[in-house]
């Protein structure tokens with residue numbers, strides 16, 4: 001066996017299916033149904049490829065400056081990475097390695113994976129019966145990481161509760177990581193906490209709200225102390241995590257706020273329609289603050305629902321890890337037209353089942 005004992009012991013993350021053809025209505029990986037900003041497209045077309053002979057800016061300063069402006073922090077409080085998954089990995093290595101880390105038991109499934117890779121003492125804390133996160137249960141003397149709004153439930157903890165968690169983790173000298181991959185679809189975000197508490201790190205992604213999942217660009221917002229820690233780890237791994245085109249396209253996309261806000265508004269409308277439509281056919285739907293809904297039907301298993309939708313041309317996600325969520329589907333919000341088709345398909349599936 002050639003694998004190291006560390007590698008042998010890992011359980012890798014499994015990403016949602018990316019079909020090779022486009023016959024499916026793809027609602028399984030929380031991508032945005034709209035194209036990226038036309039400004040981003042323009043920047044790409046006008047890029048001078050002869051510059052690619054040079055290495056890119058290690059700090060992605062042009063992008064960080066724009067991200068900082070938008071978040072109301074200094075550029076030195078932003079760390080950019082190759083997707084927020086990479087940003088999260090660096091944060092786990094920088095702040096959680098060999099520490100106790102408390103996370104809700106239903107959360108983004110990459111956290112336990114990174115914990116194994118970086119030798120983090122991972123402690124899963126059960127969420128409540130209604131899947132909501134109790135912040136007091138996460139106050140156990142260690143570091144804390146949570147996605148807010150949460151994945152795959154779509155539920156959000158109010159920022160007032162996160163502030164209590166920030167106060168607590170600050171008082172015990174540990175880092176609080178808030179993964180805000182879906183904050184654009186919520187009614188509030190926690191960015192104000194980074195200037196109040198130097199132990200709070202927020203991560204964001206350009207994948208969902210800015211339609212750039214294929215570009216791979218995410219960032220963290222935090223105190224200069226935490227951002228220095230992130231850079232320390234990054235520069236032990238790869239100094240050039242974001243390429244020159246990624247920096248330029250990402251900057252143009254984040255600067256085009258109006259375009260992004262408009263798409264987010266359409267997605268939130270389609271989400272509200274979907275929640276109502278699925279409830280009207282008897283499904284249980286958690287109140288979502290994201291670009292997906294988490295839904296179940298008591299007469300059918302999650303696997304059966306997923307398979308039936310697939311045969312009707314829809315890809316959705318189902319998680320078999322954990323008895324409490326096994327029968328739920330995580331359905332990405334697409335265009336209104338796609339969601340109308342999805343609701344009709346689910347109605348047929350449910351009728352055929354009785």
Ligand SMILES: *Cc1c(COP(=O)(O)O)cnc(C)c1O
Nearest residue numbers: 083084085108147181205207218
């Ligand atoms: C999608 C997602 C990410 C990863 O986003 P990328 O920037 O595409 O790597 C991180 N955290 C959560 C909770 C997500 O849902």
